[in-house]
Amino acid sequence: xxxxxxxVATGQAVHIHHEELGFWRTYVFSTDHKMIGRQFxxxxxxxxxxxxxxxxxxxxxxxWPETQIPGLxxxxxxxxxxxxxGPEFYNAVFTMHATIMIFFVVMPxxxxxxxxxxxxxxIGARDMxxxxxxxxxxxxxxxxxxxxxxxxxxxxxxxxxxxxxxAPLTAVPQYTGVxxxxxxxxxxxxxLGISSLMGSINYITTIINMxxxxxxxxRLPLVxxxxxxxxxxxxxxxxxxxxxLAMLLFDRTxxxxxxxxxxxxxxxxxxxxxxxxxxxxxxILILPAxxxxxxxxxxxxxxxxxxxxxxxxxxxxxAFLSWVVWGHHMFQSGMNxxxxxxxxxxxxxxxxxxAIKTFNWLGTLWRGSIRFTTxxxxxxxxxxxxxxxxxxxxxxxxxxxDIFIHDTYYIVAHIHYVVFGGSVFGIxxxxxxxxxxxxxxxxxxxxxxxxxxxxxxxxxxxxxPMHILGVGGHMRRIYNPLQYEFLKPLxxxxxxxxxxxxxxGSAQLILVxxxxxxxxxxxxxxxxxxxxxxxxxxxxxPPPHGNFETIPVVHGGPYEYSPxxxxxxxxxxxxxxxxxxxxxx
Amino acid sequence: MMSWLPENVSTYGGEVDSLxxxxxYITGATFILVTVTLLAFLVLYRRREGRRATYSHGNxxxxxxxxxxxxxxxxxxxxxxxxSWARIKSxxxxxxxxxxxxxxxxxxxxxxxxxxxxxxxxxxxxxxxxLHVPVGKIVRVYLRSKDVIHSFFLxxxxxxxxxxxxxxxxxxxxxxxxxxxxIPCAELCGFxxxxxxxxxxxxxxxxxxxxxxxxxPSS
Numbered sequence: 001x002x003x004x005x006x007x008v009a010t011g012q013a014v015h016i017h018h019e020e021l022g023f024w025r026t027y028v029f030s031t032d033h034k035m036i037g038r039q040f041x042x043x044x045x046x047x048x049x050x051x052x053x054x055x056x057x058x059x060x061x062x063x064w065p066e067t068q069i070p071g072l073x074x075x076x077x078x079x080x081x082x083x084x085x086g087p088e089f090y091n092a093v094f095t096m097h098a099t100i101m102i103f104f105v106v107m108p109x110x111x112x113x114x115x116x117x118x119x120x121x122x123i124g125a126r127d128m129x130x131x132x133x134x135x136x137x138x139x140x141x142x143x144x145x146x147x148x149x150x151x152x153x154x155x156x157x158x159x160x161x162x163x164x165x166x167a168p169l170t171a172v173p174q175y176t177g178v179x180x181x182x183x184x185x186x187x188x189x190x191x192l193g194i195s196s197l198m199g200s201i202n203y204i205t206t207i208i209n210m211x212x213x214x215x216x217x218x219r220l221p222l223v224x225x226x227x228x229x230x231x232x233x234x235x236x237x238x239x240x241x242x243x244x245l246a247m248l249l250f251d252r253t254x255x256x257x258x259x260x261x262x263x264x265x266x267x268x269x270x271x272x273x274x275x276x277x278x279x280x281x282x283x284i285l286i287l288p289a290x291x292x293x294x295x296x297x298x299x300x301x302x303x304x305x306x307x308x309x310x311x312x313x314x315x316x317x318x319a320f321l322s323w324v325v326w327g328h329h330m331f332q333s334g335m336n337x338x339x340x341x342x343x344x345x346x347x348x349x350x351x352x353x354x355a356i357k358t359f360n361w362l363g364t365l366w367r368g369s370i371r372f373t374t375x376x377x378x379x380x381x382x383x384x385x386x387x388x389x390x391x392x393x394x395x396x397x398x399x400x401x402d403i404f405i406h407d408t409y410y411i412v413a414h415i416h417y418v419v420f421g422g423s424v425f426g427i428x429x430x431x432x433x434x435x436x437x438x439x440x441x442x443x444x445x446x447x448x449x450x451x452x453x454x455x456x457x458x459x460x461x462x463x464x465p466m467h468i469l470g471v472g473g474h475m476r477r478i479y480n481p482l483q484y485e486f487l488k489p490l491x492x493x494x495x496x497x498x499x500x501x502x503x504x505g506s507a508q509l510i511l512v513x514x515x516x517x518x519x520x521x522x523x524x525x526x527x528x529x530x531x532x533x534x535x536x537x538x539x540x541x542p543p544p545h546g547n548f549e550t551i552p553v554v555h556g557g558p559y560e561y562s563p564x565x566x567x568x569x570x571x572x573x574x575x576x577x578x579x580x581x582x583x584x585x
Numbered sequence: 586m587m588s589w590l591p592e593n594v595s596t597y598g599g600e601v602d603s604l605x606x607x608x609x610y611i612t613g614a615t616f617i618l619v620t621v622t623l624l625a626f627l628v629l630y631r632r633r634e635g636r637r638a639t640y641s642h643g644n645x646x647x648x649x650x651x652x653x654x655x656x657x658x659x660x661x662x663x664x665x666x667x668x669s670w671a672r673i674k675s676x677x678x679x680x681x682x683x684x685x686x687x688x689x690x691x692x693x694x695x696x697x698x699x700x701x702x703x704x705x706x707x708x709x710x711x712x713x714x715x716l717h718v719p720v721g722k723i724v725r726v727y728l729r730s731k732d733v734i735h736s737f738f739l740x741x742x743x744x745x746x747x748x749x750x751x752x753x754x755x756x757x758x759x760x761x762x763x764x765x766x767x768i769p770c771a772e773l774c775g776f777x778x779x780x781x782x783x784x785x786x787x788x789x790x791x792x793x794x795x796x797x798x799x800x801x802p803s804s
Contacts, residue, residue, distance in 0.1 A: 088776040162773050168750060169733040169775060175690070176775055261751025267734060268749065301630070307643035332736065334749040337674040341667055348659035355655040356648070358619065363647070365626040367639035372631070380627070387619050391612040398608060398662060400601045400669040403745050407736060407771040472589040473740035475771050479779035486591060486740065486767050562638040569637060 029139070031131035032545055036138050037117030038438060041431075043138075043145065044109035045515075049508075051100035054093050056505050061085045063498035065480040079157060088177065090479040091160035096152075098163035099185065102285065103192055104145055106423050110288040111196070111234075112141065114430055115203055115227045117438060121536035122224050124212025124554065126546045129205040137198035144192035151184040159185035162477060164278070167259030167270040171251040183252060186245045193238045193245075200238075203231035212535070214554030218312070219573065221534050221558040222305065225312050226291030229319045230284045236323075237280040244273035271333055275326035283322040285419055286386070287315055289426025290357060293379045295558075296429050297364045299532045300376035302569045304559035306363030307356075314353035314360075321350040331402045340399050347397040354390050358383065369562070369569070373530075374448030378429035381456050385421025389414055392467065407477075410470025416463045428452070428511070435515075436529050440542045441522030447514040454507035461500030465493045533572045534558045591740045594766070594787070596759040598743040600669040607665070611658065673744075677757040680725035682718055688728070688735035688748040691777030693768060700801055710800055714783035719793035720763050728754045736772035739785060747772055760787040 030036060060069045068083035079089040116134065120127050128134045151158040158181040161170035165185070173179045207228045211220075220228075247258040248270065257263020259270045298305045305311060327335065327343035361383050370376070392414040396402050405411065428451075435443050472490045474481065481487040481494060528537040535554070539547055552574045560571040565578045587609055593602055630638075685696040685704055695716050699708030718724045728737055728748040736747045737756065741764075746756040768783035788796055 087779055091773070091776060091778070160776070166734055166773070169773065175733050265751075267751065302632075302638040304640065304642050306641065307648055310643065310648050332745050333734075333747050334752055334754045337670060340674070341670065344666060344670075345660070345663045348663045349656070351659055352652060352656045356652055359647070359651040360643070362619070362622055362626065363641075363643065365623070365630060367641070368626075368630045369632045369636060369638040370627060370630050380623070384620060384623060387616065391616055394612055394659070394662070395605065395608050397659075398604055398666040400666055400673060401605050401608065403673065404601060404605070404740070404743050406745055407738070468586055468589050471586055473591050473738075475738070475769055477773045477778065478769075483780040484767055484769060484782060490589075562640050564640055 029135055031127070031135045033116045033120050033128045033131070033134060034438070034543060034547075036134050037113045037115075039138050040108045040112030040116060040141070041438075043142065044105050044113060047100050047104040047108070047145070049512075051097055051105055052505055052508065054097040054100070056501060057085065058090065058094055058097060059498040059501040061090055061479065062481065063495045065482055085479075087479045088157060088160060091162075091176075091477070092158040092178070092181070094477060095159050095162050095165075095185075099148070099159070099189075101419070102163060102281070103189065104148065106285050106419065106427070107196070108141065109427050110292075110423065110430070111227065111230060111284070112138070112199065114223070114288060114292070114434070115199065115231070117434065118536065119203055119206055119224060119227060120210070121437075121539070121543065121547055122221050122534050123207060123210060124215055124535050124548065124552045125206060125210040126548065126551075128202045129210060130202050133198050134202050137195045137202070140198065141192060141195035144188045144195060147184050147191060148188035151181040151188070154180040154184065157181050164274060165248070165270075166267075166274075167248060167251065168261075168267050171248055171259045171270075173252060183249065186249045186252075190242055190245050193242045196234050197238055200231040200235040203227060204235070207231075212552050212554055215535075215573075218309065219554055219557045221291070222294040222308070222311055222315075223288065223291035226287040226315055229315050230287050233280045233284050233287075233319055233322065237277045237284075240273055241277035241281075244270060244277070247273075268330070268333060268335060271330050271335075272326070275329045276323075278329065279326040280319075280322045282418070283318055285423050287318065289382060289423045289430075290315065290386075292426045292430045292433075293361065293382045294357075294364075295534070296375045296379040296433055297361055297383075298559045298561060299433075299530055300371045300373055300379075301365050301368030302371075302561045303364055303368040304557075304561060305360070306366070307360040308557070308559065310356055311360055314356045317353040318350060321346060321353070325350055328397060328402075331399050332406045337399075344397055344399045348394070351390060351394060351397070354386075358387055358390075373432075374443070374445055374452060375429045375433035375530075377449065377452045377456075378425050378432065381452070382422055382425040382429060385417055385425060385459070388464075389417030389421055392417060404473070405470050407475055408470040409466045409474045409476055412476050413463055413466035413470060416466070420459060420463070425455075428455070431515075433530070434536075435518065436525030437536055437541050437543070439519055439522075440525055440540075441518050442525050442529060443518040443522060444514050447510055447517075451507060451510040451514065454510065455504065458500050458504035458507055462497055462504050465497050469493055469497075528572075531568070531570050533560055533570050535573055538572060538574055593741065593743060594760050594762040594764065595739075595742040595744065596761060597669065597673050598741075600672075601743040604666055604669065608662065611662075673757075674746075677725055677755050678723055680757060681722040682724045683727070684716060684718075684724065685727045685729065686716070686737060686748070687731055688737070688770065688774075689731035690733065690775050691770070691781040693737075693770075693781075693783040695783070697800070700797075708801060714768075716768065716783060716785045717793070717796055718760060718785065718787055720760050720787050720789055723757060723759045726756045726758075728756055733774050734772050735770045735774045735781070738769050738771035739766060740769075741766045742785075745771055760785075763787045763789045763792075 066084050073083040156179040160176050160178050169175050250256040257265035259265045294305050324346045328347040331340045525541040554573045555576050562569045563571050687694040693714050695712045697710045698704045730748040730750040738745045742758045744758050766785045770781040
């Protein structure tokens, strides 16, 4: 039976009005944060399949240049020639692979889905502060997605200037031969920015104003901290991107010269504006996954998170520092090298809070009682793969070393270790952990573990060798490595990477099967299958409208696992403290 | 991994490679330390009957140590990097050979000033995609672009510099060994980006003189 509540969530007595809602208001235009969260998840997972297929097309071309890609003979010219890619289409494919993965997969899933689903539940609220705005943020996101996909079908093809879209290449249609594709790319991201801003407003307001009694900031789970910080980053960064996009669109269509030297404009301005947004953006991609990892590690090590305050403050430090490192993307750009020095120092410094977090994750495992469930395996992979990605960043931070590795596959390796090794394993951990709460059923553990191991091995087989390609000088965004004499000896590595990538892609079918099978036929989940402390595990799986029978009162922190004097090895936040613990938290 | 670095034939390449190796050893050691610790913890502290996890919220001393030590290492790395960065990018030494390289979709135009060593005079010579220099001499490259951003990349010289329309950017190098080296474009510049490349020919001294005489017979 469909119900909605027009309740205002406060700690006092609440009037809940239940009305019968039809199909559309329950499943399509729902204002219930949980349904909107699920909708973002389906959007993101669908786009992940598309983004992944695009990547496999690129890898095929790189391993076996100008050969026919199986199954793609139907794509018309001038995109493909009897299933073989042309260079123009190749450029569009890597542009769209990255654009889709960043804007339509990782952000919708980590921020849109888990932000929406978890925030009210974990803080003890009935819903978000602005439920209608919340519903709009999803549907505006869908409009952005439709506009983005439309770019594949226009004359001239889709945007082909990279997801970074540097001007003047993208400021003048003649330079790429792409016309409406690039315009639609720009417009889509402007629309998506509106969706994200709506979400930010909701998340910030909700977390500040609607925490249940006793839920102080330092009793919030770290995943909520991460989402709060990310919402603020989005709020401040997106206007800069939107402005830059507008300027680019005007250069393309209205004859302005923001980025065109012939008209007095400055090409580097695009890079400064884009990366001023772009660097906080990549921390937006990783911070929620860090929050997820912290929560899951604590639950399955049965231990408090090591250094909770350090963990919260290090995320705040990362957020602050993320505003002053953008120039590290521009070391070789022609920007004054003295600026490069400043950005090198800030970039080296931003590695410190990430190091702090890594050591605290290890500290959480130390002397724990570790259960190797699917969520835990994925969270552990997050930690170790993020370490690799973070360490490779140090090479790029050193400006002289960056002279060599900038725009090579070393960068591509780094990107994928942090965004796939980090954020996507974080996504897999979050899905397997909160699936029971979202859908009322458990995912299959055996399939989950098989998916994990295949993904983990194939992921490393795909992306580790890219470091080697980069050290060899292999440039990124090239269509055919065999056009270069000095790259020919590296070609067997390209073939190995592609084969690993095909295994990696295929392994995701196991997740698809597990997800949909469990959705309909998984074992029914009780309230607290993982014996966890946080508030979402005190309500039914899935929770009803309004989430809580009565708004809970919070007595302690989220990570009270294995506390002395408590027979169980966990102490939910809603339970009063054992006397000798009461003073501490 | 480092064995895949292309042969270094640049006077400042050694500094770049040294930093590369230093960071490789530091990050390699860190990776091994973290991974071994992680795996050890996963084995030692897996769930076992009768053993409860240790209820600990952290350790302030450890927090301080693992904040300060990485910070010191990273700041020291910055200062070590700075000298080479300034030398390569900010303080181009006076050169023996000067060439103006203009990038365009999808070629490098090399403009040689000729024996009068002035650009814009009658003895200027433009060659597409061919950069000829003598070994052991400082070469100053004035980078320009006619259309979009390209990037002048000489892997064996450890040199990369974007060329930006509307600007002239000075880069320099000194080759230590004769040979032929590809000059790929390293910034996406359109559908012809892949395959956009020139050739750097580093001539031994006598062969360079011969090349000059062939190009400018009256000199």
